[in-house]
Amino acid sequence: MDLPADRTTPVAVPVAQGAAVRRTRRPSGGPPALPRHVRASGVGWLLAAVLLIAAVPVVFSGGLRGVAVAVTVADDAGTRWLGEVVPPGLSRVLAAPASWPVLSTVPPLLLVALVVLRRFRHLVIWLAAITVLQVVAGNLLASRAHRPRPFGVAFGTEWQGWAMPSLQMTLFSAGAVTLLYSLVPAGRWRDRGKWIATAVVALAGLGRIALGVDAPTDVLVGVVLGVTVPLLAFRWFAPDAVFPVGYRRGRTAHLDVGGARGEAIRRALRDQLGLVADEVVPFGLAGSAGSTPLRIRVAGDPPRVLFGKLYAKSHLQADRWFKLGRELLYGQLEDERPFTTVRRLVQQEDYALSLMHRAGVPSPTPYGFVELTPEREYLLVTEFFEGAVELGEVEGAIDDRVLDDGLGIVRRLWDAGLAHRDLKPANLLVRDGRLLLIDVAFAEARPSPWRQAVDLANMMLCLALRSDPGRVYDRALRQFGVEEITEAFAAARGLALPSQLRRMMRSQGRDLHAEFVALLPRAPRPIPVQRWTARRAALLAAALAVLFVAQEIVVWGRLDPLPREGDLYAGAVSCTDAEGLWLLAQSVPSASRVPCVRAQPAGWTLGSQTVTSGRSVLTFDHDRAGPHALVATLTAACDRGSAPEIDPAGTGLRRYQGGDPSDPRVTLRFDVFAGGCLTTRLVSPPVGQALLTGDLSRVIGFVPRADLARLVEQRSDGRLHLDPPDAG
Incomplete structure (x- = not known):
């Protein structure tokens, strides 16, 4: 391409010729070329989740009364x-995938997989979805439904807390959806995976129902929530x-330009630029990481070929992560900020092309850009250099005219x-x-002198690859x-050299940087790349904090926003709270008495209540004795x-009643009755210990199991029974 010596006059945007059509404006409220939407299945899951979330408090918040009785009887x-139909051994096998050991083992493995695959967006979505589910399922719904475990059955496995919704099925379903949408490619493999996941989730739910720990409604609500939240999020x-x-x-940055997106590209080119595209195909994918490059054949007489760069939000996110990582490793190399929207990214390149033409730099002529999805996908259209070859793929040595062109480009930029800011063989x-x-x-106007010097060094290194x-x-x-030149090679070190340029120099086994330095009259004093700033230190601290919290929550299970140990997330289980007392009775089926909270004298406050199979714990705090001053544990x-x-x-x-020889502050009381025992541990200072010990009987009381069993039968008109028929 023989260019005139002076190209400083503005270049007009070319007008489409031949098969050009009239451009049309999208009316207000009209859909864009590629609308953003959630598929019908996602909407269906959302409606189901909304209906169930609304129905659960309405049906169960009043306890075992009215409609709740009919639902519980059927469940x-x-x-x-x-x-009775499924053997216990088979039930345990079916329910095993939704057990806590599995649910505690898979998340660390998934975390490692997503980090290794660099799917950080999927990782963040997964962590956010799990947190939302634990808050909604483990706290909000459970604390309002107050639903005990199924009545009249023997429990075949361990359980924790309220039954509605089934928290284990919620998390298991969410994990299955996360695996499908973060690790399995869309299409045939994911479709098959959905059928497999559906079968495994259904069998796990049936297994837990057969074991008596979950009722069908508990499983249904848990699965719907577990599927809906991550599905919509992804x-x-x-x-x-x-x-x-x-x-x-x-490159994972490349988008599929077939199907709906391909039709949207053709429609947008016709409506917004007046170009009729006969063919839109990917082109030169190997050398592009920040966009999807396209070869566009435009109808006309004669037909023309244009070049397109498809930008999406994924490219914007990649640019943000790249700049964040570079700042963490090296500090800010110059005054740059990530682009805030895809539109601004495309506007920047379209404007930069105009600046290049105005400066007389031999670069593609811009044709403008089109909108596919507002703020998410845009296509930049430029001149296509037919017959051009990347500098790195040129056969043999290049002549002096090419060398002068390359150095002249940098001089005109200066x-x-x-x-x-990205001079490498793929861009020449x-x-x-x-x-x-x-x-x-990523061209920059009025850049720092350091950046201009780096451009010169990178251009000289690129030219030396073929010379x-x-x-x-x-x-x-x-x-x-x-x-x-000395300043250029003092600045061009480490990350300042594009990765492709570094790879090509290594593949040739040449240290071109050292060869250039040897030609200089004196060795340059390297310009330091590492720059420590308060912002960089704060970002590093924040990144380490995020990694620590993620490890504590996902890997070790600590700092969990909602512990899984059966916390009731409700007020104290009083001696008249039927639902809470039924759940405590179910935790120790042999206990003839169930502890309850009679009152909370001055200074005492409820700490927590955790109910699990085989064990229930009531914890109280005291304003003088401190937190966990009183811990009452019900066991068999x-x-x-x-x-x-x-x-x-x-x-x-x-x-x-006795004490702990190793700690004089501790008072131990054991209330022993048929089939159960309540161990009360009081920690108090020596002064006032007798007074606090006297509060024990005022705080903790008992309700006979027989009374609770009669209450179940009364509420259900004899259709429900607290214990199975063969319970002794």
């Missing part, structure tokens, strides 16, 4: 029937069209106050013995001074040691 009948914040999941070698094309510059997306450093140096002296049996018996607390209950 428990189904639970008993399934428990489809909305990481759609496959923009953030595809794949394992093919090459004179115009511009910097390309050779056609008809002349050098052309492309990919000006000799001595020749390049001699030609550079015709346009630059020795001091300028206890070791009272040598504690002496004190006055009987009532018929059928024997009370023992």
Whole structure:
């Protein structure tokens, strides 16, 4: 491409010829070329989740009354029937995938996989979805439904907390959706995975129902929530069209330009630029990481070929992560900020192309850009350099004219106050013995002197790949001074060199940088790249904090926003709270008495209540004795040691009280009754210990199991029973 010596006059945007059509404006409220939407299945799951979330408090918040009785009777009948049909051994096998050991093992592995695959967006979505589910399912719904475990059945496995919704099925379903949408490519493999996941989730739910720990409604609500939240999150914040999941070698930034997107591109070109595209195909994908390059054949007489760069939100996110990572490793190399929207990114390149033409730099002529999805996808259209070859693929050595073109490009950039900022072989094309510059997306006006110096060094290194450093140096002296060249190689170190340029120099086994330095009159004093600033230190601290919290939550299970140990997230289980007392009774099926909270005297406050199979714990805090001053634990049996018996607390209950030889502040009380024992541990200072010990009987009381069983039968008109028929 033989260019005139002076191209400083503005270049008009070309007007489409031949098959050009009239451009049309999208009316207000009209859909864009590529509308953003959630598929019908996602809407269906959303409606189901909304209906269930609204129905659960309405049906169950009043306890076992009204509609809740009918639902519970039907649920428990189904639970008993399934428990009789499915053998216990098979039930445990079916329910195993939704067990806590599995749910605790898979998240760390998934975390590692997503980090290794660099799917950080999917990782953040997954962590956010799990947190939302634990808050909604484990706290909000559970604390309002107050639903005990199924009545009249023997529990075949461990359980924790309220039954509605099934938290384990919620998290298991969410994990299955996350695996599908973060690790399995869309299409045939994901479709098959959905059927497999559906079968596994359904069988796990049936297994838990057959084991008696969950009722069908508990499983249904848990699965719907577990599927809906991550499904909508992935489809909305990481759609496959923009953030595809794949394992093919090459760049993951490239988007599929077939199907709906291909039609949208053709429609947008026709309506917004007046161009009729006969063909839109990917082109030169290997050399592009920040966009999807396209070859566009435009109808006309004669037909023309244009070049397109498809930008999406994934490219914007990649640019942000790249700049963040670079700042963490090296500090801010210059005054730059990530682009805030895809529109601004495309506007920047379109404007930069105009600046290049105004400066006389041989670069593609801009045709404008089109909008596919507002703020998400745009297509930049430019001149296509037909027959051009990347500098790195040129056969043999290049001549002096190409060397002069390359060095002249940098000189014109300097004179115009511009910097390309990404000079590498893939962005330098050779056609008809002349050098052309492309990919000006990150060009900068009025850059720092350091950035301009880096441009010169990178250009000289690129030219030396297909020439000799001595020749390049001699030609550079015709346009630059020795001091300028020395400064360039003092600045161009480490990350300042594009990765492709570094790879090509390594593949040739040449240290071109050292060869150029040897040609200089004196060795340059390196300009330091590492820059420590308060912002960089704060970012590093924040990144380490995020990694620490993620490790504590996902890997070790600490700092969990909602512990999984059966916390009721409700007020104190009073001696008249039927639902809470039924759940405590279910935790120790053999206990003839169930502890309850009689009152909270002055200074006492409820700390927590955790109810699990085989164990229930009530914790109280005291304003003087401190947190966890009183811990009452209900179990089937206890070791009272040598504690002496004190006055009987009532018929059928024997009370023992003693201390802890290793800690004089501790008072231990054991209330022993048929099939159960309540161990109360009081920690108090010596002063006032007797007074706090006297509060124990005022705080903790008991309700006979028989009374609770009669209450279940009364509420259900004899259709429900607290314990299974064969319970002793």
